[in-house]
Amino acid sequence: MRPFTLHTGLVAPLDLANVDTDMIIPKQFLKSIKRTGFGKNLFDELRYEDEGQPDQDCSARPLKKDFVLNQERYKGASVLIARKNFGCGSSREHAPWALDDYGFRVIIAPSFADIFFNNCFKNGLLPIVLSEAQVEQLFTESEAAEGYALNVDLSAQTVTTPSGDEFSFEVDAFRKECLLNGLDDIGLTLQHADTIRSYEEKRKQTSPWLFADKK
Amino acid sequence: MSAKTLYDKLWDDHLVQERDDGSALIYIDLQLLHEVTSPQAFEGLRIAGRKPWRISANLATPDHNVPTTNVERKSGIEGISDPVSKIQVVTLDDNCDEFGITEFKMQDVRQGIVHVVGPEQGATLPGTTVVCGDSHTSTHGAFGALAHGIGTSEVEHVLATQCLVQKKSKNMLVRVDGTLSPWVSAKDVVLAIIGAIGTAGGTGYAIEFGGEAIQSLSMEGRMTVCNMAIEAGARVGLIGVDQTTIDYVKDRPYAPKGEQWDQAVTAWNELHSDDGAHFDNVVVLKAEDIKPQVTWGTSPEMVIAIDQPIPRPEDQTDLGLQESYARAWKYMGLAGKNTLNDITLDRVFIGSCTNSRIEDLRVAADVVKGRKVASTLKEAIVVPGSGLVKAQAEEEGLDKIFTEAGLEWREPGCSMCLAMNADKLGNGEHCASTSNRNFEGRQGFGGRTHLVSPAMAAAAAVAGHFIDVNELVKH
Ligand code: SF4
Numbered sequence: 001m002r003p004f005t006l007h008t009g010l011v012a013p014l015d016l017a018n019v020d021t022d023m024i025i026p027k028q029f030l031k032s033i034k035r036t037g038f039g040k041n042l043f044d045e046l047r048y049e050d051e052g053q054p055d056q057d058c059s060a061r062p063l064k065k066d067f068v069l070n071q072e073r074y075k076g077a078s079v080l081i082a083r084k085n086f087g088c089g090s091s092r093e094h095a096p097w098a099l100d101d102y103g104f105r106v107i108i109a110p111s112f113a114d115i116f117f118n119n120c121f122k123n124g125l126l127p128i129v130l131s132e133a134q135v136e137q138l139f140t141e142s143e144a145a146e147g148y149a150l151n152v153d154l155s156a157q158t159v160t161t162p163s164g165d166e167f168s169f170e171v172d173a174f175r176k177e178c179l180l181n182g183l184d185d186i187g188l189t190l191q192h193a194d195t196i197r198s199y200e201e202k203r204k205q206t207s208p209w210l211f212a213d214k215k
Numbered sequence: 216m217s218a219k220t221l222y223d224k225l226w227d228d229h230l231v232q233e234r235d236d237g238s239a240l241i242y243i244d245l246q247l248l249h250e251v252t253s254p255q256a257f258e259g260l261r262i263a264g265r266k267p268w269r270i271s272a273n274l275a276t277p278d279h280n281v282p283t284t285n286v287e288r289k290s291g292i293e294g295i296s297d298p299v300s301k302i303q304v305v306t307l308d309d310n311c312d313e314f315g316i317t318e319f320k321m322q323d324v325r326q327g328i329v330h331v332v333g334p335e336q337g338a339t340l341p342g343t344t345v346v347c348g349d350s351h352t353s354t355h356g357a358f359g360a361l362a363h364g365i366g367t368s369e370v371e372h373v374l375a376t377q378c379l380v381q382k383k384s385k386n387m388l389v390r391v392d393g394t395l396s397p398w399v400s401a402k403d404v405v406l407a408i409i410g411a412i413g414t415a416g417g418t419g420y421a422i423e424f425g426g427e428a429i430q431s432l433s434m435e436g437r438m439t440v441c442n443m444a445i446e447a448g449a450r451v452g453l454i455g456v457d458q459t460t461i462d463y464v465k466d467r468p469y470a471p472k473g474e475q476w477d478q479a480v481t482a483w484n485e486l487h488s489d490d491g492a493h494f495d496n497v498v499v500l501k502a503e504d505i506k507p508q509v510t511w512g513t514s515p516e517m518v519i520a521i522d523q524p525i526p527r528p529e530d531q532t533d534l535g536l537q538e539s540y541a542r543a544w545k546y547m548g549l550a551g552k553n554t555l556n557d558i559t560l561d562r563v564f565i566g567s568c569t570n571s572r573i574e575d576l577r578v579a580a581d582v583v584k585g586r587k588v589a590s591t592l593k594e595a596i597v598v599p600g601s602g603l604v605k606a607q608a609e610e611e612g613l614d615k616i617f618t619e620a621g622l623e624w625r626e627p628g629c630s631m632c633l634a635m636n637a638d639k640l641g642n643g644e645h646c647a648s649t650s651n652r653n654f655e656g657r658q659g660f661g662g663r664t665h666l667v668s669p670a671m672a673a674a675a676a677v678a679g680h681f682i683d684v685n686e687l688v689k690h
Pocket residue numbers: 278279328329330349351567568569628629632633650651
């Protein structure tokens with residue numbers, strides 16, 4: 001997993017509460033055999049006029065002009081702000097995959113659904129909980145000023161606005177450690193590679209028949 | 216040393232490392248792979264630039280998506296008409312080729328449903344840990360193996376590390392004492408167990424099945440029982456090793472040979488719960504009480520014996536049950552029906568990882584031999600669990616018996632069990648199915664599934680409705 005330390009990025013304000021994972025990535029795209037390539041279908045139903053199909057070329061599809069990600073000034077946004085209970089609904093890991101693939105690195109909301117929150121950390125995305133008032137301030141400021149960017153410092157656990165306001169946020173120590181070092185579950189387990197190897201050596205001695213090649 | 220359950224022994228034997236939060240790293244001896252839950256796992260490896268930890272610990276075969284009609288199968292992968300299915304099958308082939316993983320490709324005679332193929336090849340061995348991105352991996356517990364179904368992220372984790380992060384389950388013993396009546400099979404036993412403890416009865420437990428009736432089952436029967444442990448809520452089902460297990464494993468392609476065989480058998484003989492081992496929960500059933508079972512609703516626990524009336528929502532005292540029964544009644548179209556015999560069947564499906572092994576097919580053939588499928592049925596299909604099961608059945612002439620009776624003889628795969636390929640139920644159609652899930656829409660949009668044993672499915676095919684197989688064979 002890609003490590004997360006410091007990030008400065010353009011903010012896109014998605015003024016919606018209870019954004020569910022079906023909205024983030026609709027079910028027809030789950031047939032894909034990939035973990036990547038979901039970006040073009042992120043928020044598919046909010047973003048396009050027509051119904052999207054897997055493997056479709058999206059460049060010619062009619063856009064919903066009002067949708068935040070379709071507005072020129074938010075092109076290249078990597079920090080998404082939204083209202084409460086972001087990521088509710090189905091547990092699909094395709095939701096963080098789609099956000100990540102689109103280019104988001106940070107999601108800020110007053111609250112998140114549990115499974116989605118977990119899935120973000122597994123995929124190198126940082127979900128940040130700020131108070132309703134702080135999120136409100138970010139909405140107001142980002143809508144008012146074009147090119148509004150936030151500075152996110154994971155080790156200091158702070159979000160800094162262009163005018164220098166600093167908000168601190170909570171993050172579980174273990175998860176922080178994983179993100180800072182780019183450790184996913186696999187990365188973490190592989191830190192114990194020597195222990196696994198010595199177990200394996202022992203097993204080779206006691207159950208040699210399990211180590212024959214399959215042809 | 217204190218007395219241990221079989222589950223405790225398997226757990227301790229595979230413990231690589233315990234963590235502070237109570238979870239543990241468990242070593243995985245065998246991972247089975249199929250086309251639906253593996254693509255993102257391989258993709259993940261590629262993105263991270265990782266290699267599989269131990270290539271020879273993996274075995275793959277496509278099963279969920281492969282077509283089962285002889286026409287489609289003849290032309291190989293090009294014959295798969297659904298483009299999405301085709302991509303998944305091709306992707307599995309490509310991934311296995313790229314990473315050097317042994318795969319029984321679609322046209323290989325050893326191809327089949329993962330849970331049939333592993334044991335058949337002797338890849339599933341007593342005392343091992345087995346995982347697969349499929350919840351019915353519990354099947355392999357029939358060999359005294361610790362077998363888990365896992366998710367796609369975990370498939371990748373196992374590929375990359377040969378380990379799985381797990382928390383230990385509690386121990387539950389389900390004992391079936393006594394002797395089973397004629398035509399009552401492993402499927403009836405496990406349906407009766409689920410009827411007794413419910414679909415959440417095993418949640419948080421590893422269930423060990425024991426008692427005389429379980430011990431009297433063949434390996435095929437034991438696999439049927441463990442297959443459905445997950446329908447009782449338990450990720451793991453287990454049966455201790457005995458001579459039946461060892462005889463089944465002997466001389467299979469991947470089974471140990473020569474000196475290693477003797478060494479292995481010595482180790483395997485320890486694979487049973489010790490006398491006096493502690494179980495957190497014990498359930499006892501009497502084999503004599505078990506009659507042929509049929510599910511009437513949309514959950515495996517909605518099951519009754521063939522001679523019982525269908526339970527009515529209004530007769531339930533529990534409010535929750537009333538609601539779920541009412542919903543199931545509506546979905547299953549049971550209004551005006553009192554008994555299982557009143558349900559007119561549209562289709563019969565004999566197959567799936569629960570009941571598509573040679574013994575299942577023999578029993579079904581026994582029932583239909585010299586009889587004809589009811590003319591009211593739209594379709595009755597028999598789908599062997601693997602190419603080798605198919606070959607064996609044909610050698611025994613079972614295919615002829617089926618086709619003469621009017622059943623279709625198909626190519627191996629998951630088929631109508633989950634309706635991912637063209638084999639599915641139409642809206643509102645009733646099906647007698649030897650598979651393991653009767654959820655809404657499982658076998659096709661609006662399809663109505665009734666879970667039964669192979670003998671009961673065969674009897675239903677002949678009668679056109681459910682009937683006690685004992686009655687049918689009397690005539
Ligand atoms: S036969 Fe059915 S239950 Fe078994 S692996 Fe295939 S789809 Fe899953």
